[in-house]
Amino acid sequence: MELQKFQYDNKIVKMFAYATILWGLVGMLAGLLAALQLVIPALNFNLPYTTFGRVRPIHTNAIIFAFVGNGIFMGVYYSLQRLLKARMFSDLLSKIHFWGWQLIIVLAAITLVLGYTTGKEYAELEWPIDILITLIWVVFGWNMFGTILRRRERHLYVAIWFYIATFVTVAMLHIVNSIEIPVSFWKSYSWYAGVQDALVQWWYGHNAVAFFLTTPYLGLMYYFLPKAANRPVYSYRLSIIHFWALIFIYIWAGPHHLLYTATPDWAQSLGVVFSVMLIAPSWGGMINGLLTLRGAWDRVRDNVELKFLVVAVTAYGMATFEGPLLSLKNVNAISHFTDWTIAHVHVGALGWNGFLTFGILYWLIPRLFQIKLYSEKLANMHFWIGTLGIVIYAVPLYWAGFMQSSMWKDFTPEGQLKWQFMHTVTKMMPFYIARSIGGTLYLVGAVMMTYNLIKTIKAGSFKEVDEDSAPALTSEYQAHSKDHWHRWIERKPVQLMVVSLIVVAIGGIIEFVPAFLVKSNIPTIASVKPYTPLELQGRDIYVREGCYTCHSQMIRPFRSETARYGEYSKAGEFVYDHPFQWGSKRTGPDLARIGGKYPDSWHYNHMYDPSSMAPNSIMPSYPWLLEDKIDANSTMAKIKAMKRLGVPYPDGFENIALADMENQAKEIAASLEKDGIKTLPDKEIIALIAYLQRLGKDIKAENLKAVK
């Protein structure tokens, strides 16, 4: 058989590696800033661009899509070529993919700083960027499949199954969750509302973790771990079972982010049981990784990249065991809305994604630059300081979360809540400080790595291509009779993709279709009315400032919550909420029924200087809301968009919306004046007050009626 000579493109790998390092540092720095803002509110700098509500989405987006995203592409472009014995399908597509992805990141950073956001966690980017992401993702898939189809290796290795599943599932998640109606170039409303929006969003959010942070990284693990350890993969059969079980079961588990909320009980229960069933498939990956090291543990001792990989895989095991635990309703009742969740995700992000990326970089860069690592010692220091950082980050937050939750739930024997919300915030301070220290250590480690790698790169000489040779695939293939049945699909990439898509689509379809079609899932409440134009403008400000990053709008049916916040939230209350704003973290109190609790002037003073109304508050100040004018011109378009989404405003309401808005604004300005605050009715603060004063009131009115 004739051997064909060909080359692997290392240049694109190098570019993605550089981007990974750069965005990793940026993302971690943003995270550190956000962490410090919780301790020192002055670090919000009284500027719209640097408040926590905008920094936090920048941190999460930068880490997930910029750091881990580029890390995925770095690893995929390196391993894919070698596993398929083929150069990337098209250098042009590789370049478009690289620069397109960096453009998305830069646009994301700019728009998030400016407050252009959809208000859906991990999917904050506005519709033009959503479209760009879709296009670039297709370019990635095209390039990958082009390479697969030109391969010289008959069967696809398990890493590539994971890459393919990642590609189709992320495409599906991104498109379904991003369906929105544009109002203007940088503003859109989610097509879904309330409970449905929550179900779709957490189906997306949970599986962004699954198919962006987990499956591609499992693929990378399956390549780089056996490579670095020079050992055969422990069990082929385990790979098969854990791959299919993982992608099938993961999709269903989304509703475990919505336990005890207004989502239907059956959806919550599905979320619980599929999370429980997820333990074994997740651990399958960890076991296969760790047992691959059988007989090579002595090498782990003196090989720094193996150390990183081992801790990464172990952190993966811990996080995926904790995840199902947190999905049990009685555990979730304690952990949800607290820093426990933050600790949990950081074990995954810092341990699994971070350390795996570092391990790969330490392995890859010296190979690309044909030289030994500049300093093994420094890399070992990075390993220890990073591990220490993770521990110092996570342990205090676990404690903090548990403690805060217990305080929220504490009652005196007389039946009063024992702690004001502010008490529980003040108690968090030492833990927030410790967490910042842990994060700083981790970042210092990353800086040390950057220095180490730059020194290595400077000393080495880059090898643009690697040469290899292999015979071309013949069109005729006779399968061995002894072959494992699964070998069939490993020869058929297109079928593998289609079957993966079917497998991952099932869970979503079964959970969504009833939630959308069956009326009884979201019982209507007659007294719940659409937002007035002013309230809608206020709501958009609420979304823009990222209030949902610290405040929930979901009162769970617990005594401790109904005593603190009022009647528990009902599904029917959110039918006009495009997007839903339930939130996932209570750094501040729940706002679902804040309406009418305080006077307008309280809100005015509070937004200007939170600690004046709530001593010891760590909320940032929002002075610009007192100065900036409401974007009155957009009112008509917003009402029109809402009508298109099915919000029942009367016919022709868009034409009188502006007048309606001005009237309501004047009323609020008048009420403020009574308390000695003189302000013009066209300020943003007026709209925000209107929205806050409306929250949760519809159902209060009904209750009053019921009493009479």
Next chain:
Amino acid sequence: MKKLKPLYLFFIAGFFPLQSFCQNATANNSSYFSNPLFNTMLAVILFLAIIILSLSTVIKNVADSDFLNKKIKKDNEGSGNSLKAGATILFILSSLTAFSQNTNSNDSWAIGGLDSFTFYFMLSIILLEALVLGLMFYQFKFLLRNHVAEQKAKEAKETDIFAGLTGAVPVELEESILMDHDYDGIKELDNDLPPWWKYGFYLTIIVAVIYIYNYHFSENGALQIKEYETEMAQAKLEVEEYMKNASNMVDENTVTLINDAAQLEAAKEAYITSCAACHGRAGEGGVGPNLADEYWLHGGSIQEVFKSIKYGWVEKGMKAWKEDLSPMQIAQVTSFIMNLKGTNPPNGKAPQGDLYTEKGITVSDTLKISSDSLSALPMKDTLK
């Protein structure tokens, strides 16, 4: 492997008695499954059962690896014992049903919300499991010691523990299961699935089915709203029970002025945390009305002020504090506020509402009505 199957089946069977157990429990309007202690103990029982199960595999494997010599006897004994132990536990579990019917009539809830019978019963299962585990460990050690004596010391030990836990082929023999796969130099072994992993996976699937059945088909499990109602009813009972014996009770009908300095000091602290943001640190007013003058929107008698704090005037932005402050605290804060009268703090807000004099006469009844609307104006402007 085959020998394990009966044990495994027993294990599944063990769940069904539990099912009916919980049916009985719901007759009392609260499922055992909603009790955290019960869940925890159940989890411990299941967890130990899994360990027993996998350890029996280990023992079997270790014993098996000696199958050519005399240890074969011990092998049978080993897994036989664990089988028996497992079966015993499950039979005991199934007898739970019968017992629970007798105990349910008893309303006394003792330990952590569980009746003492259930608690001690589950505790004894856990202890029994622990005992079995201990015995198995002893047996395992014994087996291993014999084994080690015969073969090369360290190597064999590691390999066999591994082999037992994972069902793996030893590293030295892995050539035999090396597949013909080669991807960029990466090869794959054809090791079996680790048994504990496989059975653990099956177990989670069984748990899932039972969970869904319990909550959505048999409807024994309390879903969130029912759970909430139970929690509220329970809390109400507890508070009522406490109130019966509490001496420091006070309400809007019985409240009197407190002069005790220590209590007023406590009241000041509560005032600063909860009230000062709106009413000013010295009661001068701000977002909320001035508390140091003689004008009141909702009445200035001690009873009326107590009521305003307790129930709030929510539509005007005055929060109801009855969930945050105890009745005694409200009484203290009320007294503190009553004492503010006439202190004339600087920057006092203009008076609002009606003049309240010591005799308790409100100046105008008509104004009282108008002051209830949002557009209440300062008293001075509207007073004829």
